[in-house]
Amino acid sequence: MTSESTSPALDVDKLARYLQQHVPGFHGPVQATKFAGGQSNPTFLLDTPSGRYVLRRQPPGQLLKSAHAVDREFRVLSALGQTPVPVARAWHLCEDREVIGSMFYLMSYEEGRIFWNPALPEVDRDARRDYYASIVATLAALHDVDVDAAGLSDYGRPGNYFQRQIELWTRQYRAAETDPIGPMEALIEWLPAHCPADTQRPSLVHGDFRIDNLMFANGAPRVRAVLDWELSTLGNPLADLAYFSMCLRLPATGNISGLRDQDRSTLGIPEEEEMVAQYCELRGLPGIDNWNFYLAFSFFRLASIAQGVKARALQGNASNASALEVGGMVETLASLAVELID
Template sequence: MDTRPGEELPLDQLEPYLRRHLPDFDGPLSVRQFRGGHANLTYELTFRDRAFVLRRPPFGNIAPGAHDMRREYQVLSRLPEYFTPAPGALHLCTDPAIIGVDFIVMERREGTVVRYRLPEEFGGIDRVEERLTDALMRVTAELHLVDPERAGLADLGRPRGFAERQLRGWTQRWQLAKTEENNDVNYLADRLGQNIPEPQAVSIVHGDLKFDNCQFQPGEPDRVTSVFDWDMATLGDPLIDLAGTLSFWPDPKIDPTEMPIPLLVGDWPDKAYLKARYAEYTGFDLSRMPWYEAFACLKTAVIAQQLYRRYRDGGTKDIRMEQFAQAAQAFARLGRQKIEVNR
């Protein structure tokens, strides 16, 4: 089993369970962990020539409402018919006797993931960064224009008061995860609460829609084949999703030497390009984007702090998380700059 130390799956309980509940699990089992993510743990399960994906929450203390495998199963058992980049969920296990937590098994899809730089598969293609960016905005718009009721997901969340609850929830998560006071976070929480925008639409909000949660058809930068990581999906204001994508995009206000989380490297379009393409595909008004972008920076700061706290408390041995307290500070500082410009 190819996994990080301390993140192994208990195969003595898991393998017979899978063979009982999933008829395609036939032949010897091999397990390989996907190591690119920082939160939920994802493993490839291979039985003979069939591959599947298992997703489970991380080890250690988990913030209330986070890493919800039941929610992810709800989405991925209904959405793929209406949004084909969503991979289909095959099984949900809620029996803690199997691996200790809820987990889902889903279909395995193949493709190229863009992380921090242009993959080799896309080298030499004309306008490739622009085309990849455009495809990301197009698939984001396609998701936000899905009718939740038609997709059987009208019960996924409570859209009324969504942004207010998001702000309150992420502020509470900061209080649970913080290891020291941060004046930028406190300022952001206060300022954002004073002028919350009214939503233009009720959409399925992914919660973490960015390049490294997508797969592209190899050699085809115009086509997103898969979108992953649906455990935070809900119904709400779609501009919160767009702002989350922008928070991980290169920004002239970010000093790379102060950002331990690598951002995109290369000749990528600026944030104005992303917003223009998204507005074109959806018809939404983006005049209140500074609020959304500042909120996204707050949320990202909290996520980084949660990951650092999990590492500090011994919940993971993933050494990458040692520097995430610094990332939390950088994102909080950027969010404050976004909201102060528009005072």
């Protein structure tokens, strides 16, 4: 994982005293370093005499309702620790905002590699297909988790998942809206009118399943840990599959890079059809209808998230210096969705 060299705005002495009282085996002092990346919940590496830990907190300032739910992240990490899905170990949730100024949780530090570019330039061409196969297999394993056995049967609401999500992200977009964007208005009108019947059995869905939220083992095409569970809930698993598949359609340039117009055969990256087929085989599905709807919704949701990042940046509350650049992608993302529905 990559960290920034600048010191974070944390009272590390107060934090160390708190964690020594609440985490078995924890000993200070604490040296904290903010990880690079992350637009939502600031994340820090803690170096201590008792080992390395990762702290993930809500950002300071006024927050949108239901956003930055680090308590939900902690709950799902705790539940998945007993399943085949690879995750960090959840150590402690602190809901007392007086300790560092916002709610936070502590988890284990996992050694591994994080890739920001879905072209995987750091990996040998012949290995890239194996990395993607591991990603799809991890996603299928996540969606096969028995939510009742994991204690997550109440982790989401009943009803049509996509209808709820369209309503949610429309509200979030409106709350963070700064300027009128034509393609977003088109999607807000089209998506509810074309929402398919929800026939999938509800699964645990990650909600932000993309390559930079995955940690891989050093030197091996194996997902070691799935990161950033803030948007997880119970719902239609095809939302995760479509959201990850966006990387094949996003522009190669920009803060959120993709593989649009790239020769994936030359790169050694599987085509979308191959990934979808692998997923369907692993989960015993005959195929996927209404695929363009799921993709269009995924672009819409990412655009809504980007708009929230932009709004926080304008308010001075964004957790990353590139937040305004991310916010500038809203219209591009919405336009890519409109291409799928025209």
